[in-house]
Amino acid sequence: MSAVPSLRHLLLLRPRLRFFALSTSSSPFLSYAPSHHFSPSSLRVLSSSSSPTLTQEEADEVVGKGSSLIDVNPPRGTRDFPPDDMRLRNWLFQNFREVSRILSFEEVDFPVLESEALFIRKAGEEITQQLYNFEDKGGRRVVLRPEITPSLARLVIKQGKSVSLPLKWFTIGQCWRYERMTRGRRREHYQWNMDIFGVSKVRGEAELIQAIVLLFERLGINSSDVGIRVSSRKVLQAVLQMYAIPENLFTQVCVIVDKLGKITREEIEKELLSLGVSIQAVNGIIEVLSLKSLSKLEEVLGSEEEAVSELKKLFSLAESYGYADWICFDASVVRGLAYYTGIVFEAFDREGKLRAICGGGRYDRLLSTFGSEDIPACGFGFGDAVIVELLKDKGLLPDLAHRVDDIVFPLDEVLDGTASRIASSLRKKGRSVDLVEDKRLKWVFKHAERIGASRLILVGNSEWERGAVRVKNLSTREEFEVKIDELV
Amino acid sequence: MSAVPSLRHLLLLRPRLRFFALSTSSSPFLSYAPSHHFSPSSLRVLSSSSSPTLTQEEADEVVGKGSSLIDVNPPRGTRDFPPDDMRLRNWLFQNFREVSRILSFEEVDFPVLESEALFIRKAGEEITQQLYNFEDKGGRRVVLRPEITPSLARLVIKQGKSVSLPLKWFTIGQCWRYERMTRGRRREHYQWNMDIFGVSKVRGEAELIQAIVLLFERLGINSSDVGIRVSSRKVLQAVLQMYAIPENLFTQVCVIVDKLGKITREEIEKELLSLGVSIQAVNGIIEVLSLKSLSKLEEVLGSEEEAVSELKKLFSLAESYGYADWICFDASVVRGLAYYTGIVFEAFDREGKLRAICGGGRYDRLLSTFGSEDIPACGFGFGDAVIVELLKDKGLLPDLAHRVDDIVFPLDEVLDGTASRIASSLRKKGRSVDLVEDKRLKWVFKHAERIGASRLILVGNSEWERGAVRVKNLSTREEFEVKIDELV
Numbered sequence: 001m002s003a004v005p006s007l008r009h010l011l012l013l014r015p016r017l018r019f020f021a022l023s024t025s026s027s028p029f030l031s032y033a034p035s036h037h038f039s040p041s042s043l044r045v046l047s048s049s050s051s052p053t054l055t056q057e058e059a060d061e062v063v064g065k066g067s068s069l070i071d072v073n074p075p076r077g078t079r080d081f082p083p084d085d086m087r088l089r090n091w092l093f094q095n096f097r098e099v100s101r102i103l104s105f106e107e108v109d110f111p112v113l114e115s116e117a118l119f120i121r122k123a124g125e126e127i128t129q130q131l132y133n134f135e136d137k138g139g140r141r142v143v144l145r146p147e148i149t150p151s152l153a154r155l156v157i158k159q160g161k162s163v164s165l166p167l168k169w170f171t172i173g174q175c176w177r178y179e180r181m182t183r184g185r186r187r188e189h190y191q192w193n194m195d196i197f198g199v200s201k202v203r204g205e206a207e208l209i210q211a212i213v214l215l216f217e218r219l220g221i222n223s224s225d226v227g228i229r230v231s232s233r234k235v236l237q238a239v240l241q242m243y244a245i246p247e248n249l250f251t252q253v254c255v256i257v258d259k260l261g262k263i264t265r266e267e268i269e270k271e272l273l274s275l276g277v278s279i280q281a282v283n284g285i286i287e288v289l290s291l292k293s294l295s296k297l298e299e300v301l302g303s304e305e306e307a308v309s310e311l312k313k314l315f316s317l318a319e320s321y322g323y324a325d326w327i328c329f330d331a332s333v334v335r336g337l338a339y340y341t342g343i344v345f346e347a348f349d350r351e352g353k354l355r356a357i358c359g360g361g362r363y364d365r366l367l368s369t370f371g372s373e374d375i376p377a378c379g380f381g382f383g384d385a386v387i388v389e390l391l392k393d394k395g396l397l398p399d400l401a402h403r404v405d406d407i408v409f410p411l412d413e414v415l416d417g418t419a420s421r422i423a424s425s426l427r428k429k430g431r432s433v434d435l436v437e438d439k440r441l442k443w444v445f446k447h448a449e450r451i452g453a454s455r456l457i458l459v460g461n462s463e464w465e466r467g468a469v470r471v472k473n474l475s476t477r478e479e480f481e482v483k484i485d486e487l488v
Numbered sequence: 489m490s491a492v493p494s495l496r497h498l499l500l501l502r503p504r505l506r507f508f509a510l511s512t513s514s515s516p517f518l519s520y521a522p523s524h525h526f527s528p529s530s531l532r533v534l535s536s537s538s539s540p541t542l543t544q545e546e547a548d549e550v551v552g553k554g555s556s557l558i559d560v561n562p563p564r565g566t567r568d569f570p571p572d573d574m575r576l577r578n579w580l581f582q583n584f585r586e587v588s589r590i591l592s593f594e595e596v597d598f599p600v601l602e603s604e605a606l607f608i609r610k611a612g613e614e615i616t617q618q619l620y621n622f623e624d625k626g627g628r629r630v631v632l633r634p635e636i637t638p639s640l641a642r643l644v645i646k647q648g649k650s651v652s653l654p655l656k657w658f659t660i661g662q663c664w665r666y667e668r669m670t671r672g673r674r675r676e677h678y679q680w681n682m683d684i685f686g687v688s689k690v691r692g693e694a695e696l697i698q699a700i701v702l703l704f705e706r707l708g709i710n711s712s713d714v715g716i717r718v719s720s721r722k723v724l725q726a727v728l729q730m731y732a733i734p735e736n737l738f739t740q741v742c743v744i745v746d747k748l749g750k751i752t753r754e755e756i757e758k759e760l761l762s763l764g765v766s767i768q769a770v771n772g773i774i775e776v777l778s779l780k781s782l783s784k785l786e787e788v789l790g791s792e793e794e795a796v797s798e799l800k801k802l803f804s805l806a807e808s809y810g811y812a813d814w815i816c817f818d819a820s821v822v823r824g825l826a827y828y829t830g831i832v833f834e835a836f837d838r839e840g841k842l843r844a845i846c847g848g849g850r851y852d853r854l855l856s857t858f859g860s861e862d863i864p865a866c867g868f869g870f871g872d873a874v875i876v877e878l879l880k881d882k883g884l885l886p887d888l889a890h891r892v893d894d895i896v897f898p899l900d901e902v903l904d905g906t907a908s909r910i911a912s913s914l915r916k917k918g919r920s921v922d923l924v925e926d927k928r929l930k931w932v933f934k935h936a937e938r939i940g941a942s943r944l945i946l947v948g949n950s951e952w953e954r955g956a957v958r959v960k961n962l963s964t965r966e967e968f969e970v971k972i973d974e975l976v
Contacts, residue, residue, distance in 0.1 A: 069859035070605060072646035075630060078599035080643050083657070086595045102915045104892045104922035104939070107574045111566035111676065112600060112662070113632070117558060134622045137666055142563055144601070155568050158560035164938065168922075169571070174600070178625055188599065203904070203925055210912060320908035371557035404592045416691070420808035424698060427590045434592035434656075437691055450652065451592070 077187030087400040089190070092384060093172055096192040099215045100170040103207060105194055108169045110151035112176070116141035118150040121369075123251040123338035132178040132187065144176035147337075148193045149363070149379060150370075156197050157372045165198030165375065186385065192358075195379030200364070202310050204378040205343045206317040208360060212347060212380065213323040219387070220396045223323075226357065229330035230314065230345045233361070234307035235297065236334065239288050243281035251338045253277065257289060258334040291331040310343060339363040343378070349390055357390065358382035403452040405431040409444050410459040413437075419459045422469065422484060426457075429488065448474055457487070565675030575888040577678070580872060581660055584680040587703045588658040591695060593682055596657045598639035600664070604629035606638040609857075611739040611826035620666040620675065632664035635825075636681045637851070637867060638858075644685050645860045653686030653863065674873065683867030688852070690798050692866040693831045694805040696848060700835060700868065701811040707875070708884045711811075714845065717818040718802065718833045721849070722795035723785065724822065727776050731769035739826045741765065745777060746822040779819040798831060827851040831866070837878055845878065846870035891940040893919040897932050899948040901925075907947045910957065910972060914945075917976065936962055945975070 074080050081089055100107065116133050132144040145151060148171055156167065171193050179185060194211055196204045209228060216226055233254060240250060256271045265286065272282045291297050294315065298308045311329060318324040327345075335344040342362030349357065360380025368374045391397050406426055410419035416437065423435045434451060436444055448456055458470040463481060471487070472479045562568050569577055588595065604621050620632040633639060636659055644655065660680045667673060682699055684692045697716060704714055721742060728738060744759045753774065760770045779785050782803065786796045799817060806812040815833075823832040830850030837845065848868025856862045879885050894914055898907035904925065911923045922939060924932055936944055946958040951969060959975070960967045 067857065067859040069645070070642070071603065072642055072858075074599045074639075074642075075601055075603055075624075075628070076626075078601060080599070080639075080646070081597035082643060082647060083594035083596055086597055089597070090595065101920050102918065104920045106571035106890055107578065108571055109569035109574055109577070111562045111568070113563055113566060113664075113676075115559065115563055132624075134624070136563075136620075136622070137668060138564075140563070151562075151568075154558065154560055154562075155570060157557070158568070159570060164935070176601075180625060188601075199925075201925070203923070206908070207923065210915070214915065317905065317908055320905035321912040322909070323912075369555060371555040402594055417805065417808035420694070420805055421810070424809045424811075427698070427702065430590065432589050432592045435691070435695065437687075437689070447652070 075187075077185065079186070079188070083402065084400070087402075088388070088397065089384065091398060091400055092387070093190075093192075095215060095218050096170070096172055096382070099211050099218065100192075100194060102214060103168070103194070103211045105168040105170040105211075108152070108155065108171050109173060110145070110148065110155065110171070112144055112174055113142055114145045114151060116143045118154060118370075119143055119146060121338045123255045125255050125336055125338050127177070127337065130177040130179050132176040144188075145173075146175055146177050147381060148173055148175065148191060149195065149337075149339075149366070149381070152193070152195050152379070153366050153370060153377075156375065157367060157370060166204075167197040168195075169197075170194045190384040192382040192384075193379060195377060197375050197377045199378070200376035202314045202317065202343060204376070205345070205362060206314055206321065208378060208380050209314075209318070209327065209345060210321050210323060212358060212382070213321075213326050215382070216326075216347075219391060221390070221394065223325045225350060225390070225394060226326070226347055227350055228327045228345055228347045229333045230311065230327050230343065231329065231331050231333040232307045232311055232343045233334065233340050234305070234310070234342055235288060235301070235331055236285065238301050238305055238307055239285050240281075243278065243284060245277055245281060249275055249277070253285070254334050254340070255336060255338060257285060258336045260286070260289060260332055260334075289332045289334070292329065294329040297329065297331060314343060335359050335361055337361075337363075339366045339369070341365055345380070349393075353393070354386050354389055357386045401452050402450075403432075404434050405453070406433045406455045406457055407436055407444065407448050407451075407453045408433055408457045408459065409436045409439075409441075411441075412461055415459045415461065415464060418464060418484075422457060422459065422487065426487070563675075565673065567674070567676070571890065572888075575890075576876070576885065577872065579886060579888055580875070581678075581680075583703060583706050584658075584660055584870070587699050587706065588680075588682060590702060591656070591682070591699045593656040593658040593699075596640070596643065596659050597661060598633070598636065598643065598659070600632055600662055601630055602633045602639060604631045606642060606858075607631055607634060609826045611743045613743050613824055613826050615665070615825065618665040618667050620664040633661075634663055634665050635869060636661055636663065636679060637683065637825075637827075637854070637869070640681070640683050640867070641854050641858060641865070644863065645855060645858060654692075655685040656682075657685075658682045678872040680870040680872075681867055683865060685863050685865045687866070688864035690802045690805065690831060692864075693833070693848075693850060694802055694809065696866060696868050697802075697806070697815065697833065698809050698811060700846060700870070701809075701814050703870070704814075704835075707879060709878070709882065711813045713838060713878070713882060714814070714835055715838055716815045716833055716835045717821045718799065718815050718831065719817065719819050719821040720795045720799055720831045721822065721828050722793070722798065722830055723776060723789070723819055724773065726789050726793055726795055727773050728769075731766065731772060733765055733769060737763055737765070741773070742822050742828070743824060743826060745773060746824045748774070748777060748820055748822075777820045777822070780817065782817040785817065785819060802831060823847050823849055825849075825851075827854045827857070829853055833868070837881075841881070842874050842877055845874045889940050890938075891920075892922050893941070894921045894943045894945055895924055895932065895936050895939075895941045896921055896945045896947065897924045897927075897929075899929075899946060903947045903949065903952060906952060906972075910945060910947060910975065914975070 097107070116131065119128055119131060121128050127146045131146055133141060136142050152169060152171070156163070172190060174188050175191050176188050178187060194208055196207065212228065236254060236257065237250060240253060245253070252275055253272065256268060260268055269282050273279065288300065291300065294311055301308050303309065315324065315327070318327050333344055333346055335346065340361040341364045344361035346359035347357040358380055360378065362378040364376045365374050366377065408419050408423045410416050419435060423433045426433045434453065436447065444456065453474055456472040456474055458472065460470060463469050468481045468483050469487065470479060471482045585595070604619065607616055607619060609616050615634045619634060621629060624630050640657060640659070644651070658681060660678060662676050663679050664676050666675060682696055684695065700716065724742060724745070725738060728741060733741070740763055741760065744756060748756055757770050761767065776788060779788065782799055785799070789796050791797065803812065803815070806815050821832055821834055823834065828849040829852045832849035834847035835845040846868055848866065850866040852864045853862050854865065896907050896911045898904050907923060911921045914921045922941065924935065932944065941962055944960040944962055946960065948958060951957050956969045956971050957975065958967060959970045
């Protein structure tokens with residue numbers, strides 16, 4: 001026996017009382033006039049017990065069972081991307097992608113969540129001290145990645161025989177850190193990475209620096225705004241050898257001297273001394289790191305020194321590529337990552353107001369720290385934060401307003417089917433179409449301006465009777481009657 | 489007194505013994521012939537103590553201080569995107585973006601990490617039972633978001649007066665879940681979301697469904713491959729009212745009956761009975777949910793019922809848009825999310841082999857659960873997993889090989905500056921250029937095929953003396969000598 005007829009019967013008999021108020025139009029408090037703006041600040045008043053106009057019960061009904069307003073901000077140190085910010089981000093990423101394409105790099109990606117083991121290094125780097133790590137429900141140590149290079153290396157090892165070297169990969173992804181004392185600093189940023197595996201010569205670094213320069217040029221930045229400081233970890237290596245400092249301290253020394261200029265010289269000295277580096281060596285290191293000329297470095301280290309010959313080769317290639325005016329030798333550049341082994345570089349604003357715009361270098365021995373065979377490699381990371389600050393400072397942020405081709409607007413509710421047909425047909429041709437209903441014409445014109453629409457297509461009764469619509473070109477202000485079939 | 493001269497002095501005197509082996513070329517074990525493939529499996533042997541050819545000490549030296557090979561896989565349930573997979577993902581996302589543009593939606597984004605509070609709902613949904621949640625170091629409950637809609641709602645509330653309604657937003661982002669019993673299921677997927685705030689009429693749903701259909705059409709899928717089932721939660725609402733089931737059980741009932749077809753009818757009955765729903769009501773509910781025809785539903789609920797009139801309006805609009813053959817009424821569609829209040833829909837493969845391809849619906853009362861004023865809203869989520877399975881099944885996956893314009897190859901090392909100049913000049917014109925060195929010509933031709941290069945530019949000594957290069961068109965096999973200045 002079917003229950004259906006009896007259901008119908010029950011429905012017809014039931015009192016027309018609404019147990020549910022799922023439709024927003026059934027309560028005056030819940031109704032929302034679409035053309036009005038919406039104010040969350042007024043709601044905070046409604047949800048408080050001191051509301052002057054509503055009883056607590058009424059207020060509860062409005063704001064949903066007495067719940068107070070949630071925190072509308074994203075978690076501390078993170079960002080939302082409303083449309084304007086998203087357009088800027090997409091524009092920046094599009095430039096990252098385009099430069100990567102021009103350099104013939106292939107895009108790859110990795111999970112933002114990685115095994116903690118991939119990032120455990122004992123050199124005292126800031127990046128590993130601020131890991132956003134935790135234990136998952138299965139008891140595994142995981143981390144919201146602080147950087148992408150270890151994931152790249154992991155995938156290179158995993159791909160094994162299936163990849164042909166050299167391998168040129170880029171990626172754009174979000175990276176995380178957790179600082180206990182946050183000082184309002186962000187906990188996430190996006191980073192563009194370009195990496196080359198299988199090229200041992202400085203050609204690798206020269207290609208990476210060309211990519212960075214091409215990116216700057218595309219963004220409207222020139223070499224009087226920005227420079228790229230270049231040095232080599234082999235400079236420090238040579239100095240350490242000279243003082244017979246054991247090899248196993250090399251990485252830690254690099255991480256410490258990278259802080260030159262960020263903490264005081266006394267603090268640097270103290271940290272190096274506590275490692276067991278002699279005061280003579282400390283002075284020697286700091287002396288060499290102050291060099292700003294390659295010929296001076298050659299004078300100090302000798303021309304046979306790898307650090308010198310590689311840097312000279314890089315500067316000679318830079319002349320050939322045509323970006324020599326962008327780069328300068330600066331021995332103080334060490335970079336804070338433990339795994340760099342050769343050339344290191346960073347881009348900086350020449351006014352000296354901002355942190356490094358990007359940084360990178362050679363890391364020929366990262367894979368062996370993961371238990372695999374080493375492959376010569378180099379790469380850089382380019383964040384989304386400092387570059388945007390710089391573009392803002394220089395007035396180089398592009399105008400990226402929302403743009404729509406057509407607005408279709410039925411002047412009468414009975415024409416909503418016709419409006420659907422017209423919108424659908426234009427969309428199938430690839431035009432972007434906003435279909436607007438239940439508004440006054442005045443609102444539609446304002447809206448057209450706001451979303452940068454090119455045409456307004458008015459679907460009215462009298463035109464419809466002639467199988468036509470009115471089309472207004474919003475830049476020329478011209479208006480035509482166009483047969484629906486002829487609309488393109 | 490400067491330490492620099494004494495440093496130089498020390499360097500000249502020191503024995504030429506290498507304490508460091510940062511250069512990969514200094515050890516035969518570390519050297520890497522760039523034209524060879526790289527085998528991680530052979531390394532596992534090296535790192536084990538049973539290595540037949542090396543002592544443990546030697547093996548340790550090769551694989552980096554005795555570390556054994558790390559797990560090269562990403563965390564369980566997550567994916568890497570090597571170039572081929574990334575091209576497919578980019579192609580899919582590009583289609584998501586293009587359809588969103590055509591519908592005049594604006595892109596937004598949110599942090600993948602959100603406050604847990606945003607996702608705490610008590611209706612027993614699978615999505616909230618599998619939260620990838622944890623406590624951050626500051627003691628805050630956070631979560632790798634399982635879905636994006638609550639973040640959208642949060643931003644709408646936060647934007648407040650600055651947004652003009654209706655608001656049409658889309659986003660593409662990664663979502664996470666944590667199942668204790670993993671059954672090999674993924675813990676992450678990417679999801680395309682399109683959402684409309686401020687449209688109370690079914691026009692909203694009609695627009696969303698057009699977007700989904702346009703996407704399918706762009707991907708080469710037609711309405712004989714895929715259908716979209718449509719119903720309304722107001723159908724259940726009407727049935728529940730009829731049986732005088734209290735309003736506060738509505739959401740829980742929806743979440744339970746959504747499992748129809750996934751668990752047995754007996755289990756559904758048991759769960760509903762334990763909620764306090766009478767056996768008559770259980771039977772009535774299941775009876776109505778079996779309806780597959782809108783006229784039958786109208787017969788049962790009456791034509792004045794909102795559920796009926798809204799569904800009829802949607803089907804009428806579908807005719808106007810031209811996608812009526814894609815959609816069908818199916819009362820069993822309820823969807824698993826707690827917050828839906830009206831029309832709900834899901835796309836399915838007509839062969840019935842796969843899970844739902846995408847799903848969505850109206851959620852007019854989500855904002856009040858966050859303590860804010862409600863705004864009528866609807867949206868859908870479209871994952872990246874099922875659609876790719878379907879495209880694979882139908883043979884619709886596109887050919888997305890790597891493509892490069894030019895390979896520049898110096899035939900002699902002394903020409904590396906010239907090769908740099910040529911590559912740089914072509915790149916400034918926007919051409920994608922791979923600069924290859926230290927390979928045999930045979931390798932270069934194979935490589936050109938692998939990366940889909942259009943031209944090979946050979947920089948040789950004799951041509952160079954004439955200020956020219958040899959250019960080989962790789963599709964026509966034609967070869968020319970071209971003056972460097974005339975190369976475009």
